[in-house]
Amino acid sequence: MNIYQIQQISNRLTLELDSTISVKLQIKNINLLQKQLRVIKKEVNTIIKSINQDASQSNTDTVLSFGLDVFGKRRLAGTVRAETRKQLQRQKKDDRQPYIEIKDWIDQIILEEDRLKLVAEEYILRNSL
Numbered sequence: 239m240n241i242y243q244i245q246q247i248s249n250r251l252t253l254e255l256d257s258t259i260s261v262k263l264q265i266k267n268i269n270l271l272q273k274q275l276r277v278i279k280k281e282v283n284t285i286i287k288s289i290n291q292d293a294s295q296s297n298t299d300t301v302l303s304f305g306l307d308v309f310g311k312r313r314l315a316g317t318v319r320a321e322t323r324k325q326l327q328r329q330k331k332d333d334r335q336p337y338i339e340i341k342d343w344i345d346q347i348i349l350e351e352d353r354l355k356l357v358a359e360e361y362i363l364r365n366s367l
Contacts, residue, residue, distance in 0.1 A: 241340070244278060247271050248347050253354045258365050261358045268351045268358075275351075279344045282337050289333045 250271060253264055 240278075244275070244340070244344060244347070247274055251347065251351060251354065253358055255358070255361045258362055261361055265355055265358050268355050272348055272351050275344050275348055279341060282341050282344070286334050286337050286341075289330060289337075292330075 251268075253261075253268075255261060
């Protein structure tokens with residue numbers, strides 16, 4: 239996944255209403271760009287899933303909490319485990335945040351492309367009558 243790729247796709251996002259044939263080709267180009275963005279978005283989702291799995295597989299039962307359990311300090315051991323879980327959740331959220339922002343950026347570009355396709359289709363409809 240490359241931010242440069244997303245930027246390049248975003249920069250290629252234009253629509254010139256000059257002729258019906260040209261506009262139809264531009265719609266096809268926009269569809270292609272959207273497919274590329276959706277592939278990148280799938281890669282981002284895979285990374286986010288990986289982060290979620292890594293966080294869920296980590297063990298919150300630390301040596302400290304285990305030792306406290308053994309010596310009868312169960313309440314304190316539970317507090318240690320709870321804090322460890324909270325820390326893991328914060329870390330997971332921090333690790334996912336850049337990827338979530340990339341997904342939002344991709345969604346914004348796709349929405350803009352959809353808007354351009356609507357304008358293009360309206361142009362074709364008006365000029366084909």
